[in-house]
Amino acid sequence: xxxxxxxxxxxxPSPTGPLHMGGVRTALYNxxxxxxxxxxxxxxxxxxxxxxxxPGAEAYIIEAxxxxxxxxDEGVDMATGxxxxxxxxxxxHAPYRQSQRRGLYRAYxxxxxxxxxxxxxxDSSEELNAARTAAEAEGRTFIYNASTRGQLRxxxxxxxxxxxxxxxxRTDWTIRFRMPEGRIVAMDDMIRGHVEVNTDTLDDKVLxxxxxxxxxxxxxxxxxxxxxxxxEVIRGxxxxxxxxxxxxxxxxxxxxxxxxxxxxxxLLLKPVGNGKLSKRDGDKMGFPVFPLNWxxxxxxxxxxxxxxxxxxxxxxxxxxxxxxxxxxxxxIFSMEQLxxxxxxxxxxxxxxKFNPDKAKWYNKEYLRMKSDEQLATLFEPILASHDxxxxxxxxxxxxxxxxxxxxxxxxxxxxxxxxxxxxxxxNEKDVAKFWKEENYTLAFEIADIIAGKGVEAAEEQIRERxxxxxxxxxxxxxxxxxxxxxxxxxxxxxxxGVGEFSKRIENIKKALL
RNA sequence: GCUGGGUUCGUAUAACGGUUAGUACUCAAGAUUCUCAAUCUUGCAAUGGGAGUUCGAUUCUCCCACCCAGUACCA
Numbered sequence: 001x002x003x004x005x006x007x008x009x010x011x012x013p014s015p016t017g018p019l020h021m022g023g024v025r026t027a028l029y030n031x032x033x034x035x036x037x038x039x040x041x042x043x044x045x046x047x048x049x050x051x052x053x054x055p056g057a058e059a060y061i062i063e064a065x066x067x068x069x070x071x072x073d074e075g076v077d078m079a080t081g082x083x084x085x086x087x088x089x090x091x092x093h094a095p096y097r098q099s100q101r102r103g104l105y106r107a108y109x110x111x112x113x114x115x116x117x118x119x120x121x122x123d124s125s126e127e128l129n130a131a132r133t134a135a136e137a138e139g140r141t142f143i144y145n146a147s148t149r150g151q152l153r154x155x156x157x158x159x160x161x162x163x164x165x166x167x168x169x170r171t172d173w174t175i176r177f178r179m180p181e182g183r184i185v186a187m188d189d190m191i192r193g194h195v196e197v198n199t200d201t202l203d204d205k206v207l208x209x210x211x212x213x214x215x216x217x218x219x220x221x222x223x224x225x226x227x228x229x230x231x232e233v234i235r236g237x238x239x240x241x242x243x244x245x246x247x248x249x250x251x252x253x254x255x256x257x258x259x260x261x262x263x264x265x266x267l268l269l270k271p272v273g274n275g276k277l278s279k280r281d282g283d284k285m286g287f288p289v290f291p292l293n294w295x296x297x298x299x300x301x302x303x304x305x306x307x308x309x310x311x312x313x314x315x316x317x318x319x320x321x322x323x324x325x326x327x328x329x330x331x332i333f334s335m336e337q338l339x340x341x342x343x344x345x346x347x348x349x350x351x352x353k354f355n356p357d358k359a360k361w362y363n364k365e366y367l368r369m370k371s372d373e374q375l376a377t378l379f380e381p382i383l384a385s386h387d388x389x390x391x392x393x394x395x396x397x398x399x400x401x402x403x404x405x406x407x408x409x410x411x412x413x414x415x416x417x418x419x420x421x422x423x424x425x426x427n428e429k430d431v432a433k434f435w436k437e438e439n440y441t442l443a444f445e446i447a448d449i450i451a452g453k454g455v456e457a458a459e460e461q462i463r464e465r466x467x468x469x470x471x472x473x474x475x476x477x478x479x480x481x482x483x484x485x486x487x488x489x490x491x492x493x494x495x496x497g498v499g500e501f502s503k504r505i506e507n508i509k510k511a512l513l
Numbered sequence: 514g515c516u517g518g519g520u521u522c523g524u525a526u527a528a529c530g531g532u533u534a535g536u537a538c539u540c541a542a543g544a545u546u547c548u549c550a551a552u553c554u555u556g557c558a559a560u561g562g563g564a565g566u567u568c569g570a571u572u573c574u575c576c577c578a579c580c581c582a583g584u585a586c587c588a
Contacts, residue, residue: 014588049587125586141515141584174586192518201516201584209586217588241517241583264518267581271524274580321537325526329536348526351581355524358538368551405550415550430548459547473547485549 005258007039009232010075011065012221014046015057018294018302019064021354022236022268022277025319029265030234031070032320032342039231043075044224045083045097048214054297058083064291067306068316069335093228098220105215108223108253109175109208113155117252118207120155121176122166127153144203146181175208177218177245177252185244190232190263190344197244205245218242222249225260234263234344237351263344266323267351277354287356291315309408310359314366318359322352332365364407375399378409386413388420394495401491415486419495422504423482426511430484434474435512442467443475447505450476451498455490479508 011027013019019027034041043065045058062081065072075096077084087094095101112118128144131152135142142148149156154176155163166173183199207219215223225233243262250259268277271285282289282303292304305315317333325348326333326341333341367375376395383390402416426435446467449458462469474484480492480501493501 012588016588046588052587121586123586128586136514139514143515143584172586176586195517197517203584206586211586214586216586221588236582237518238582238588243517266519269581276581321525323525327527329527331537350519352526353524355538358525361538402550404552434548462547468547470547477548481548483549484547487549489547 005229005231007034007037007231008042008229009034009039009234010042010044010225010228010230011072012044012046012224012235013061014049014052014217015054015061016049016052017054017057017279017296018290018292019057019061020277020279020289021291021305021319023061024064024068024070024291025268025322026234026236026265027065027070028068028316028319029324029342029347032339033232033234033344034073035339036342040073041070042093042228042230043072043083043096044228045075045099046217046220047097047099048217048220050099050212050214060292060294067291067312069312070316098224099214101220101224102214105219105223106208106213109215109219112177112207112252113175115252116178118175118177119149120163120167120173121204121206122153122158122170122173124172143201144176145179145200147200149178149204171210173210174206176204177207177249179204179245180248185247187243187247187262189240189243190261191266191347192240192264192349195240195243199244199248202244205242218245218249222246222253226250226253226255226258229258230260232263233260234265237264237267240264263347266348268322269351269353271354271356276351285356287354287359309410310363311366311370314363317366318362322354323348360407367406367409368403370403372396372400372403375403375409375412379412382410382413383420386417386420390420398495401487401495418481418486419492422500422507423480425482426478426508427483430474430478431512434471434478434484436471439468439471440475443472444505444509446472447476447479447502450489450493451502451505455493476505479504 009030011030013023013027031041043062047053047058059081062076062083066078066081071078074091074093075084076082077091083095083097084091085095085097085100109118113120131148132142144152151157156178158166179202180199185197185199187195187197189195205218206216208215243264246262247259250256269275270277270281271287277289279289279302288303288305288308288310290302290304291306293307294302294304296302306312313334316335316338320333320338320342321331324342325346327346330341373396376392376399379395379399380390380392383395398416398419399412402412405415406412446458446462449461459469461467462472473489476489477484477486477492480486480489480496486492487495496504
């Protein structure tokens with residue numbers, strides 16, 4: 001039965017800040033999973049925490065996913081980039097923002113109260129904190145569950161009439177899940193297999209808060225996944241500890257037969273040391289942790305892959321390989337190929353340390369797969385920023401010759417500025433090494449041949465007379481490039497032309513003789 | 514602390530009881546070239562520890578160690 005349902009997965013971020021690369025990977029795996037099965041990928045915004053809401057975060061998330069080519073089927077209208085608020089044939093479950101669905105959760109919570117699966121709690125956070133510290137002082141851990149709820153202030157301990165009265169007159173109460181006593185919850189995770197947990201170690205989680213009339217994550221998540229007919233929940237490993245609660249919630253609602261399957265993804269860890277990848281690691285270690293630049297409320301900017309010059313397809317590729325493998329030795333995958341190859345069976349269980357070197361390698365590979373034409377289009381704005389105006393066809397030709405030497409398009413200027421402007425100075429070390437009288441006198445002779453008959457004739461001459469090829473060519477390269485690195489002399493001359501060639505020879509004579 | 518999850522070269526991973534433990538990134542050396550880069554070749558380098566099960570354990574079981582996560586009226 002359940003297998004016949006159309007595959008529907010969701011990515012449900014909380015707009016409390018920019019999505020970091022781990023979040024993007026979670027979205028990507030959901031997307032790949034759905035597309036592989038011809039199913040739907042849904043975006044739902046879980047903004048039930050009014051305290052931590054960050055303006056702009058929602059738009060950032062949508063833009064980041066769009067940049068990666070992760071296009072939702074439902075929840076976001078890609079034409080406008082907005083979260084859908086009005087139901088339609090394409091978006092039947094609108095609104096997709098939980099704050100706008102707030103009216104619907106209370107009834108579900110109360111259904112649980114009526115069925116004996118939940119109760120009203122009137123403890124203040126001060127009382128709870130006091131209980132926690134008191135327990136800690138005795139070396140125990142305070143758990144709000146069957147072991148303590150009988151001594152706390154809730155509808156299980158307070159007379160019914162008083163409860164009714166407090167419900168009506170107060171606004172600081174909550175609805176808590178009534179965690180069963182001494183039950184072993186047996187769960188199956190698509191990645192981790194069979195997991196069992198004793199409910200005595202779990203607590204009575206708050207499901208609904210009267211103060212802001214909003215559900216907590218647990219309630220909203222289960223209710224919406226059910227309503228939206230989600231078939232698989234693919235999320236980060238940090239959710240594994242609350243899986244028993246979620247199982248029990250499905251049971252309490254009587255939705256066990258359509259409960260989604262769960263897959264808990266391994267975490268993304270920082271490159272060195274221990275711990276998960278955090279906001280600050282990137283700038284500290286020189287790599288982005290966010291897909292796009294993000295400026296926080298203090299005006300600090302965090303680097304994004306997009307702005308740092310990564311291609312979106314390279315970023316998606318490298319992200320896909322962090323925690324998943326195709327089972328073959330293939331490393332380069334387009335989105336279509338990823339969809340084809342993806343399977344949860346090949347998702348690993350352990351956390352993946354992010355390797356910035358490998359990330360760069362991916363970009364390099366993608367850079368050389370781009371056409372010269374595409375690269376030229378990306379390079380031209382950079383040239384313009386250096387006040388260089390160059391013929392488009394010329395830029396295309398240059399890109400073709402230099403793309404194997406670069407990791408990012410942004411490297412092109414450093415690698416190839418001499419193909420657009422004459423060197424303004426000459427590298428001291430290289431001058432010291434090559435600019436010797438016995439070399440440059442021969443070099444000038446050869447330069448004349450190059451100007452007259454071309455590089456090939458000049459090389460022939462050098463070989464015939466058994467002159468030192470390297471020394472001569474590097475004197476000439478010094479004149480053309482400003483250092484002893486760069487393209488072959490023949491390529492440079494064919495690019496800049498004989499006129500410019502001679503000019504640069506004259507320049508170096510003026511500068512160094 | 515408690516609960517859960519995890520553990521193969523520095524990193525990402527392959528090998529789902531039988532391999533000289535493979536591949537990629539990084540690093541080193543060599544080849545090549547007029548230089549640099551690229552490319553090619555070679556090399557360095559791993560099953561956390563201990564018991565068991567088995568003819569045979571990276572693989573299965575248990576114990577220990579270590580790492581991670583959760584432990585909120587946050588998600």
